Amino acid sequence: MNKPVSKVREAKLELYRKQGKIHARAVDGRFNRLRWALVWLTQIVFYGACWLSWESNGSSRQAILFDIAHEKLYLFGLVLWPQDALLLALVLILAATGLFLVTALAGRLFCGFLCPQTVYTAIFTWIEAKVEGDHLARLKLDRSPPSAGKLLRKAVKHGIWAVVALWTAITFVGYFTPIRELLPSIAGLRTGPWEAFWLIFYAAFTYVQAGLAREAVCQHMCPYSRFQGVMFDPTTANVAYDRQRGEPRSARRQGAGGGDCIDCGICVEVCPTGIDIRDGLQYQCINCGLCIDACDQVMERIGAPRGLIRFASERELAGAPAPQGLGGRPRVAVYGALLLVFSLLGGGYLAERSLLLVDVLRDRGALSRETAEGRIENAYTLKLMNLDDAPRQYRVAVSGLPGLEIVGSDQFAVAPATIRPVSVTVSAPGGALPSGIRPIAFEIVAEHDPATRVREPSSFALP
Ligand code: SF4
Ligand code: SF4
Known part of the structure; x- marks a missing residue:
């Protein structure tokens, strides 16, 4: 039997679960560092690639440009035409198959580390923390009555969010209209109707999705979270709580016979989607690994081995031996084979493509x-x-x-x-x-x- 958690801890957890907006506690660790490395990498590529130029026949043009008006896609020295739709279809199929393969291997890894929703939520939350303080300060500020100081902090935060959202929209449209032409046209209020529409739409979309909706997108709007389960098998590694090791949990370690979980609730406090991983695999979990970082620190503090929460398959948690080869992992074998076939088809198409x-x-x-x-x-x-x-x-x-x-x-x-x-x-x-x-x-x-x-x-x- 679990011992009851202390009233204070219970109240603290309820605070995280029941309040409308989740203010996740910051945590450092290998998964947090990996997440930020990927935020930097993806954003350097996204914000930077539209500024790259490509020298061609004595003139310079944008290296990556979706020129919808002239029905061409420029990718450095490669020019794709509507006739190359098959190649684009293959690229999309490859991306989807790659996603399925990663999901079969390690659950929603893409969601936790590369999905634009997660990446921009991380950026917007970081800005929020810089302006309003840590998770407790943010909770306190949200619950405090209106005041000039509160208004000022909120205005500064929303102002910075708006600037980031607008720059994101400009960058996005800059892949369709050469960005060196787009910026002066925005400054001179000379943008065309479609550019203006997409600038406003994409800025508003980024602002709402990353600033306001955040984890609600992962929890209630993302269709992928609903059908990802069909790609899992008992060997899929997901972020999981080792119930055998952790239970019975107790605020005070019980020594022999007691579990390693001290019911500190920190794994819940750091979770960007506000769930308790100890309740088992949940569709809201984006496999970001932040609860692993948090729990590992707790384990180190209490002198227990790390990994009470870790990437582990159902099979591993049940103590079964790992499958040998791909025979025991049919989904991985099928997705891997499809990935190979579509890669070969894409490579063959490019090699045989007539100019x-x-x-x-x-x-x-x-x-x-x-x-x-x-x-x-x-x-x-x-x-x-x-x-x-x-x-x-x-x-x-x-x-x-x-x-x-x-x-x-x-x-x-x-x-x-x-x-x-x-x-x-x-x-x-x-x-x-x-x-x-x-x-x-x-x-x-x-x-x-x-x-x-x-x-x-x-x-x-x-x-
Ligand atoms: S962080 Fe670890 S020890 Fe603390 S509640 Fe979560 S699983 Fe238990
Ligand atoms: S339960 Fe852990 S891995 Fe899942 S979303 Fe929350 S912090 Fe991330």
Whole structure:
């Protein structure tokens, strides 16, 4: 039987559980350090990558840009077109499969360390702590009657949050409109309607999600928390309380026969979602590991081994041996295999991706015409799509009928990442060939690399 916890401790825990807003206690430790390392890493990449430039053909452009107006995605030297939607789909499938694999291995690890909701909540909470003080000071401030000092602190906090939210929105939109053009347009109040909409929407979204909603998003809004359980198996490592070791818990250590949990409640106080991990696996747990850091410190203080709360699987907690190989972990094997297959498909697509695409359109005005020399001519429009990030020169040839040739120029220059429609006239000797629609083919070859070539079937009308 558990001994009853002291009234003071009980009241303290209730305070954390029942008050509307969770003010988590700060804790240091390896998981907290890892969390902040990832906050820094993700934010340096997010806020910084839109400022990178890429030199291309003597001019400079933003290295990462989703140019929606021109239907192109620039990723350093790679230019992706709507025709590359398959690659983008593969990237999304890869990301989802990677997430499933991580979840099968270690639960909601992504939620605890990389999810933007967690990352921005950590940043906004850090700002709150700098302005309002530690968790107890924040609780006291929230419960204190209105005063000039309270108003000032709240105003400063919300002001800083608003600035961070606005800068986040500017950075986000800066991946769609070159950020070096966006900033002057904002300063001069010249942003377009879509940019203005997304700036306001994304700033408000960040402010509400990270500043006001916080853990409520993880608890009530995130769909992933609801179906993540289907990816778990008994070998999935989650943040877990070792009940066998911890119980019976007691405010005073009982020596032989007693558990290691001293019911201090610190693991609850540090939890950003306000749950008690000792109640077992809960969908609100984001696997951030902060309760592990807290409990490890408590264990060190009382001279007990660390790891009363730790990343452990159901199987490990039950004392069963770890499975050998992937045979005992079917979900991990399946997700790992899918990840490999989709990675190979993506790699194969990139390796085989042609940097030249061609559309051949027959001139609809006249099927054919006869020249003074008695030759038959058909007119075509060739849409040459240079998917490369460099200017290219292409040579056009035609085959399929005896004496078939191109009239006029057969070489065309196309600017980087551009579609150029060109008019091509094809001529065949008249009289020698029976009338009708005959199959022919255009062959377009890049001058710089004969391996970059496209063969497009078409037809030739003979009167
Ligand atoms: S921090 Fe550790 S010792 Fe304290 S209540 Fe939580 S599990 Fe028990
Ligand atoms: S229970 Fe522990 S791991 Fe889960 S959210 Fe709370 S602090 Fe993080």
